[in-house]
Amino acid sequence: MKLEGVYKQVRDDVRATLADRKTQKLKRLIIGQNVKDGVIAKLIIIALLTVIGFLYVKPILYMISTSLKSVADMIDPVVGLIPRELNLDNYKDAWKGLNYLDGFADTMTIALLGSIFQVFTCALTGYALARLKFPGKNLFFFLILIAFLIPPQLTIVPLYMIYSELGWINTPFVFLIPAIFGQGLRGALFIIIFRQFFHTQPKALEEAAKIDGASVFRLFFRIMMPLATGACLVVFLFSFVWYWNMSYEAALFLSKDFTPLSLRLSSMQMELLGNKAIDFSAGVGKDPISEGPKMAGAFLIIFPPLVIYLIAQRWFTEGIERTGLVE
Structure with a gap:
């Protein structure tokens, strides 16, 4: 009976030790050895970076979306960022107007x-x-x-x-x-x-x-x-x-x-030929502005430096670190 009691005590101690180790591992996984190493901290950082990234990218997405919309899509409040059909005439007018x-x-x-x-x-x-x-x-x-x-x-x-x-x-x-x-x-x-x-x-x-x-x-x-x-x-x-x-x-x-x-x-509005979009603030009898071509023109303007940055991104980041701007 004594041996059986000792055996149960040892078994319970081993189980408690294993359970405690599992708890510590789980705690380390969730919280981390340091606070910044845990899953919770990483999820918070990812969420913050996602929100910040969306705030930076949203104007560009709006620009590209509007540049590809037809007049009917811009009038229809149901249409969001994704147009019903791609309208490349805006880019033709922007190319000509610019x-x-x-x-x-x-x-x-x-x-x-x-x-x-x-x-x-x-x-x-x-x-x-x-x-x-x-x-x-x-x-x-x-x-x-x-x-x-x-x-x-x-x-x-x-x-x-x-x-x-x-x-x-x-x-x-x-x-x-x-x-x-x-x-x-x-x-x-x-x-x-x-x-x-x-x-x-x-x-x-x-x-x-x-x-x-x-x-x-x-x-x-x-x-x-x-x-x-x-x-x-x-x-x-x-x-x-x-x-x-x-x-x-x-x-x-x-x-x-x-x-x-x-x-x-x-000054592109004065040079555009045709393809007029909607000025929601314009009254009756006023000429509408070309919202679609303007957004297309804005994207054509930012496209060259965007391509240059995408090509040189890695060297640009390394250069920032070596110049001491991040210290």
Whole structure:
């Protein structure tokens, strides 16, 4: 009897131990060793990311949906994001209304050349501020910070007067010449990015190159610039997108003789031929606006930088990490 009682006690203890271990494993699985490792935390993070992602993607989905809708689908309140039939006439009208090929060439000229110029000059300036010693270095960096903090609206009038005196108004020179000297769109930010990157590089590389007789420019072009490929890609993509989407500066400095796509969208209504959609706020006798072609035109405008980003996404993410922007 005693042996049987001991056996039952041992069996109950073993079962309790196993049950306790299962409970601990289940607890670890749900809650995690740390709070962020558990299933609950992961589900919350996934839910938050899903909501945030939907908020970012919803305007694009609405744009694409509206661009593919016919007038009847836009009138019918039953039709949601998915149209009854795909209407590609909106894209034909948008292509014609934007005069897309000419607008694409004008926009690409400013965005591509301006981005290339800014990458080179901002990298050179950032390297000088990070590595070289010269009188007034801190003052120069302070002025760059001031240029970064001052809103561009405060300097637009003196800039217009200067460009007008130089005869650059209505030409791409208003964007390309400042980019050559590192003063393009957000040029101060790009200088700060390069300065931050070059600060993180080991000084042993420069010391070894100087021992071998390398000059400052050779050291920069042969050693530092190849190392700064990630930072160059980040700056190029940022600069390209900002030049591509600019509207405020372009509306002040450019005219119909040289008009980027961002400005052509606002004036497309006057150039569209046929295919009129509905203006729900318009009264009787008023001409309706072309909602479908406008959304199609907006998608045609954002499509090129979207493709570039999708191709360069992996290198862009790596470049962000290496430049220290996420620290």
